[in-house]
Amino acid sequence: GENVEQHPSTLSVQEGDSAVIKCTYSDSASNYFPWYKQELGKGPQLIIDIRSNVGEKKDQRIAVTLNKTAKHFSLHITETQPEDSAVYFCAATYGYGGSQGNLIFGKGTKLSVKP
Amino acid sequence: NAGVMQNPRHLVRRRGQEARLRCSPMKGHSHVYWYRQLPEEGLKFMVYLQKENIIDESGMPKERFSAEFPKEGPSILRIQQVVRGDSAAYFCASSPSHGRQPQHFGDGTRLSIL
Numbered sequence: 001g002e003n004v005e006q007h008p009s010t011l012s013v014q015e016g017d018s019a020v021i022k023c024t025y026s027d028s029a030s031n032y033f034p035w036y037k038q039e040l041g042k043g044p045q046l047i048i049d050i051r052s053n054v055g056e057k058k059d060q061r062i063a064v065t066l067n068k069t070a071k072h073f074s075l076h077i078t079e080t081q082p083e084d085s086a087v088y089f090c091a092a093t094y095g096y097g098g099s100q101g102n103l104i105f106g107k108g109t110k111l112s113v114k115p
Numbered sequence: 116n117a118g119v120m121q122n123p124r125h126l127v128r129r130r131g132q133e134a135r136l137r138c139s140p141m142k143g144h145s146h147v148y149w150y151r152q153l154p155e156e157g158l159k160f161m162v163y164l165q166k167e168n169i170i171d172e173s174g175m176p177k178e179r180f181s182a183e184f185p186k187e188g189p190s191i192l193r194i195q196q197v198v199r200g201d202s203a204a205y206f207c208a209s210s211p212s213h214g215r216q217p218q219h220f221g222d223g224t225r226l227s228i229l
Binding site for chain 2: 004006032034036041042043044045046049089093101102103104105106107108
């Protein structure tokens with residue numbers, strides 16, 4: 001089955017700097033890769049996702065890149081702000097039309113943005 | 116805001132009791148997923164349900180755990196004879212149709228076993 005590895009487990013940056021979180025997956029059939037942000041006491045909130053027919057996607061300060069050959073994808077946050085501090089999770093799954101669709105999550109990255 | 120609603124938010128049970136966790140999906144969503152999160156860990160898939168059907172329960176322990184999603188009302192995750200190891204946060208997510216993404220999550224039920 002699918003396995004998702006996420007690095008680093010913790011990341012501390014200064015406000016205004018960029019943050020990069022990387023994930024690798026094992027199942028080449030996976031075709032959907034979301035990123036979730038989880039704040040303390042809350043559920044995961046989808047912040048961006050990418051499908052396997054696309055190499056990069058941007059939404060304001062957030063971008064995700066996908067390398068299908070190497071089976072890895074990354075989250076990039078630019079101009080970080082203190083409110084970006086949270087735990088970020090990557091995930092992978094079969095997307096549209098898949099027989100399951102359940103998400104396989106990485107173990108998370110705790111991002112701290114220092115003012 | 117018709118997001119995914121879970122209740123209760125916190126549940127305390129003694130060993131051997133039963134825990135019932137409820138999830139109402141987003142409006143228009145007919146598919147529900149349950150995940151479990153241990154402290155400092157990612158979420159682990161448990162079960163995937165459609166109205167009145169269990170589609171995939173490969174992540175759910177065979178003993179003591181069950182799930183349902185009736186035609187009317189919320190999805191229920193039931194844990195019988197709880198043990199200390201069941202202490203975790205349980206999250207529900209919903210999607211509009213079979214295998215469709217993205218999934219939207221509720222804020223979870225934090226289960227504590229005394």
